[in-house]
Amino acid sequence: MTSVPSQLEYTAAHEWIRRLPDGVVEMGITDHAQHALGDLVFVELPEIGRVLEAGEACAVVESVKSASDVYAPVSGEVIARNTALEQTPETINQDPYHAGWMLRVRLAPGAAAAAVLSAAEYQTLLDTEGG
Amino acid sequence: MQSREPTIFECSVPGRGATDQWPQAEPAALADLPQRFRRKQPAMLPAASELDVVRHYTRLSQRNFSIDTHFYPLGSCTMKYNPKACNQYAMLPEFLSRHPLAPASHGQGLLACLYELQEILKSVTGMTGVCLNPMAGAQGEFAGVSMIRAYHEARGDHARVEIVVPEAAHGTNPATATMCGCTVREIPVDAAGDVDLAALRAAVGPRTAGIMLTNPSTLGVFERHIVEIERIVHGAGGLLYYDGANLNAILGKVRPGDMRFDVIHMNLHKTFSTPHGGGGPGAGAVGVNERLAPFLPVPIVGKDGGRYRWLDERDLPQTIGNLSAFMGNTGVLLRAYVYIRMLGGEGMRRVAEHATLNANYLFARLKALGLDAAYPDRRASHEFLITLKRQAREYEVSAMDVAKRLLDFGFHAPTTYFPLMVPECLLIEPTETESKATLDAFVAAIGRILTEIVGDRERVKNAPHGLPVRRLDDVRAAKQLDLTWPGTPAADSVAG
Numbered sequence: 001m002t003s004v005p006s007q008l009e010y011t012a013a014h015e016w017i018r019r020l021p022d023g024v025v026e027m028g029i030t031d032h033a034q035h036a037l038g039d040l041v042f043v044e045l046p047e048i049g050r051v052l053e054a055g056e057a058c059a060v061v062e063s064v065k066s067a068s069d070v071y072a073p074v075s076g077e078v079i080a081r082n083t084a085l086e087q088t089p090e091t092i093n094q095d096p097y098h099a100g101w102m103l104r105v106r107l108a109p110g111a112a113a114a115a116v117l118s119a120a121e122y123q124t125l126l127d128t129e130g131g
Numbered sequence: 132m133q134s135r136e137p138t139i140f141e142c143s144v145p146g147r148g149a150t151d152q153w154p155q156a157e158p159a160a161l162a163d164l165p166q167r168f169r170r171k172q173p174a175m176l177p178a179a180s181e182l183d184v185v186r187h188y189t190r191l192s193q194r195n196f197s198i199d200t201h202f203y204p205l206g207s208c209t210m211k212y213n214p215k216a217c218n219q220y221a222m223l224p225e226f227l228s229r230h231p232l233a234p235a236s237h238g239q240g241l242l243a244c245l246y247e248l249q250e251i252l253k254s255v256t257g258m259t260g261v262c263l264n265p266m267a268g269a270q271g272e273f274a275g276v277s278m279i280r281a282y283h284e285a286r287g288d289h290a291r292v293e294i295v296v297p298e299a300a301h302g303t304n305p306a307t308a309t310m311c312g313c314t315v316r317e318i319p320v321d322a323a324g325d326v327d328l329a330a331l332r333a334a335v336g337p338r339t340a341g342i343m344l345t346n347p348s349t350l351g352v353f354e355r356h357i358v359e360i361e362r363i364v365h366g367a368g369g370l371l372y373y374d375g376a377n378l379n380a381i382l383g384k385v386r387p388g389d390m391r392f393d394v395i396h397m398n399l400h401k402t403f404s405t406p407h408g409g410g411g412p413g414a415g416a417v418g419v420n421e422r423l424a425p426f427l428p429v430p431i432v433g434k435d436g437g438r439y440r441w442l443d444e445r446d447l448p449q450t451i452g453n454l455s456a457f458m459g460n461t462g463v464l465l466r467a468y469v470y471i472r473m474l475g476g477e478g479m480r481r482v483a484e485h486a487t488l489n490a491n492y493l494f495a496r497l498k499a500l501g502l503d504a505a506y507p508d509r510r511a512s513h514e515f516l517i518t519l520k521r522q523a524r525e526y527e528v529s530a531m532d533v534a535k536r537l538l539d540f541g542f543h544a545p546t547t548y549f550p551l552m553v554p555e556c557l558l559i560e561p562t563e564t565e566s567k568a569t570l571d572a573f574v575a576a577i578g579r580i581l582t583e584i585v586g587d588r589e590r591v592k593n594a595p596h597g598l599p600v601r602r603l604d605d606v607r608a609a610k611q612l613d614l615t616w617p618g619t620p621a622a623d624s625v626a627g
Contacts, residue, residue, distance in 0.1 A: 036554065041609040064605035065548040067302075090606070 002032040002126065005097055010122035011073045016097060017116065020104070025074055028102045029061060029092065032126055037063040040089040045081040045102060052076060052105060059102055061092070070102065075111040080104040135599050136190050140616045143177035175616075194599060196543040198406065202569050204493075206514045206546035206558025207301070207349055208408060209379045209401040211486075213466070216473065217404045221465035231457040235440045241465075242439035245458070246432040248468040255479065256378075256395055257388020258418030262427045264459045268376065271396025271415025272307040272343075277451045278394055278419065278426040279341045279370045280311055285426075285449065291368070295334050295342040297326050299350050299550050301376055304343040313340055320552075324350040324506045326360055335367035345374040346390070347381070347512035349550050350505065351490070351558065361391045370394065370423075378402045379562070380487060380513035383480035387418075394419045403467035414463035425449040430458060485563035486513040489570060493561050496574045500581060505553045514560035516553055523555045526584050528591050530555040533580055535602065536594035540576035 008016045014033035018026040034040065042062035052058050057069035058078075082101050085091055092100035117125065161169075179187070196203065203210040229238055249261040265271040276294065283291040294308035295316045305315040316339075318330040326344075335342075342364045346354040354360070364371055373387040373395035379402045387395045399414040400407040407413060419427060429450045430441040444450055458464075474482065490511040497517060498504055505516035519530045534544035534557065546558040561570060583590045595601060 039606040041606055064609055066551050068551070 002030070002035055003097070004031070004119050004123050004126070006119040008097065008119060009073075009116045010119065010125075011071070011116060012125060013071045013073075015070060015073045017073050018097075018101075023107045024079065024104055025076070025107060026101050026104050027073055028096055028100050029070060030122075031096050034093050034096045034100075037061060037068060038065045039063055040092050042067075043085040043089045043092070043102070045083070045085070046078050048078050048081060050078045051108075052078065054111070061089070072105070073116060074105055074107055076105040076107040078103055079106050136187070136194065138616065139177045139179065139184070139187055142179050142183055142187055145178060147180050147183075148176070148178040196538075201541055201543050202561075202565060202573055203408075203543040204545050204559045204561050204573070205408070205543060206351070206516075206560040207376060207549065208546065209377075209398075209513075209560060209562060210408060210543075211379070211404075211562035212564035213404040213406050214470065214473065217466040217469040220469045221462050226461070226465060236438075239439055241461070242432050242441075244468050245461075245464060246434055246439050248464060248471070249432060251468075251471050252397060252416060252418060255382065255386070256375075256397065256418045257386030258395060259388075259421050260424040260427050260431075261416060261418045262429070262431050263414065263416045263464050264428045264430065264454045265396065265415035265417060266455050266460050267411060267413035268396060268398040268401075268415045269303050269307065270454055271398070271417050272303055272372075272374065273310060274415070274417045274428050274451065274454055275372050275394040275396050276307050276311040276313065276341070276343070278417075278423045279372065280313070281426040281449065281451050282370065282423055283340055288368070290338050291340040293334075293338045294340055294372075295331065295364070295369070297344065297348070298552055299324070299345075299348050300343060301345060301349060301374060304345075304374060308343065320348075320350070324348065324352040324509055325354055325356050328356055328359060328363070331360060331363055335364060335369055337368065339364070339367050339369035341370035341372050341393070343372040343374055344392075345376050346387075347377045347514075349376075349558070350553075351511050351513070351515040351560075352506055352509045353380075353512050357390050365391070376401070377513060380483055382483040383476060384483045388420060392420075394423050399467040400463050404470035405463045405466045412460045412463055414460045414467065416459075416464075426451050428452060428454045482563050483513075486561075487511070489561040489563060489565055490514055490559075492567070493559065493570050493574070496570070497559075497577060500574065500578050502577070502581075505556060513562075514558060516550075517557045517559065518553055519555040519557065522581075522584055526588055528584050528588060530557055532591045532594065533557065533577075533584075536580050536583070536591045537576060538595040539597045540579070542573055542576060 008018050010016050010030060014030045015027055016030050020026055040061055040063050044060040046052070046058050052072035052075060054072055054075045056072050058072040059070040061068055061070055081103050085102065094100070198210055198212055226241060229241060235242055245263060249263060252261045253259065265274045292313050293316050294313045295318055296304045296308065297318055297320055299320050308315050316334045318334050319327045321327050344354065344360070346357060348354055361371060370393040371391065373392035375395050375397040378397055382402065395418045396415045397418065399405070399416055425447060426449050427447060429443045429447055429452070433440055433442040433446065490513050494504070494511045494515040502517050503521055505518045519533060522528050530547045534547045537544050548556065549558055580591060
């Protein structure tokens with residue numbers, strides 16, 4: 001059973017977001033996503049200062065099986081990135097929701113998160129996909 | 132279980148090098164070589180007798196999984212038997228010894244073969260122009276999308292820089308589009324494996340350069356909306372690119388030109404008989420319709436009266452240029468030519484028929500064992516997708532576990548985890564050259580593995596058991612790639 005913490009929000013593309021103070025969100029990929037990808041061997045993160053548009057491919061995670069794009073769940077500017085992942089991508093496998101965070105993004109003024117799901121809705125999505 | 136074969140360095144015995152071949156004194160030619168460029172220590176080469184070397188490499192070759200030794204149902208790769216005659220004729224000394232810069236007048240035989248190959252490929256695919264130059268499938272794709280771009284540029288339509296790619300595409304398709312300076316618009320496929328037409332309609336417009344499509348797709352099904360897809364993409368001003376990866380399934384039956392594709396690449400090494408799977412050599416010939424013919428790469432073999440000659444930039448001023456130093460991988464082209472001449476038109480139709488029949492037979496038998504099809508309502512084309520999602524959930528065994536266990540039964544594993552959108556999948560392509568007896572033996576092995584999954588799960592999870600190496604550490608191999616051998620006895624002995 002994959003873990004879906006109730007205090008986070010999710011996207012259908014299997015990213016999670018955590019709302020921090022001052023209009024900042026933290027994001028990463030879900031436990032389901034890391035499990036489906038398998039052991040990660042490479043993570044590519046966007047530069048600090050890059051302005052993301054919700055839905056845009058903003059990072060790459062590569063496992064022994066495949067390489068996948070990670071999509072920005074919100075529009076905004078990258079203000080921090082977890083560069084430790086570049087040396088130890090397996091952190092995402094071990095702790096996807098905390099030590100495995102990928103980016104912090106300052107929301108663009110007036111930007112709502114794109115099609116974000118609650119934990120319950122995301123759990124329903126996983127059950128439907130049968131993953 | 133086979134024992135581990137030592138590396139050639141471990142076979143090394145000090146002093147077994149062929150000392151007769153060593154220079155006796157410093158050659159005069161070396162006198163000018165500055166000291167700082169000279170080796171401080173002898174090269175670290177193994178020293179072994181000729182017989183030891185022959186036995187070592189023969190033993191290694193016997194441990195290989197290959198078409199000549201094993202059933203190799205690696206989906207999307209078309210690992211069929213390559214008749215030895217194709218290789219034999221391609222290796223004739225008259226072909227092998229020809230210098231690539233020899234004048235065309237001295238190579239009319241070779242040029243005639245290549246010209247005929249161009250003509251046959253045009254007729255098999257329904258295209259009007261063919262260039263044999265690209266040296267692999269990926270380079271064929273690069274040529275194709277470069278021609279699409281050149282076409283739009285020549286019309287002054289500079290906004291067309293988007294390539295639409297369905298999510299089931301080969302990974303090379305988006306990579307090619309990116310290499311050609313385009314951006315990728317990915318569109319989903321529907322629950323039956325066909326392109327989502329609503330998403331396609333929403334994706335195309337004045338920025339659309341074209342769509343890259345494989346048909347039958349990597350899901351192992353024929354794209355039933357192809358007529359509608361053609362109308363939508365051409366209607367929006369884009370062109371249609373046919374990825375020829377799965378051409379084997381439709382040879383002599385359906386022609387990409389009749390599906391109104393503008394450009395196609397063919398993996399000649401896959402469909403037309405060159406041993407492949409080790410990274411080459413390949414040949415990615417491209418075919419085009421009238422619209423793209425002026426942009427074909429060069430050289431192409433032309434025919435003036437009864438004489439053959441190379442067509443170059445003077446003949447095709449709008450060409451996208453050369454993609455290889457000379458004519459491409461001529462050896463692969465010759466193998467394809469011999470293969471095609473041996474089959475003839477009737478033989479090519481039977482390739483498609485038997486590839487499809489073998490796939491559907493295997494598909495039906497595996498479903499009867501209780502395996503789940505990823506697209507249960509569809510008939511297989513030349514390959515099909517099984518998903519082990521249910522087994523993964525109920526027994527915690529993965530597609531990789533099953534693939535590894537198959538090795539113990541003497542079968543090369545099918546393609547695993549591709550396409551990415553289907554969880555725990557096996558993509559199985561038996562090809563037309565396998566007998567029913569071989570397919571039945573494969574079914575029996577899968578049946579045994581399914582029994583083990585329920586009754587003896589660890590046997591599957593820890594496979595393979597009978598091979599010289601067990602599970603490799605994929606993660607460490609990807610992260611700490613180290614291809615050097617630390618120190619050799621031979622080097623030590625020479626140094627001493």
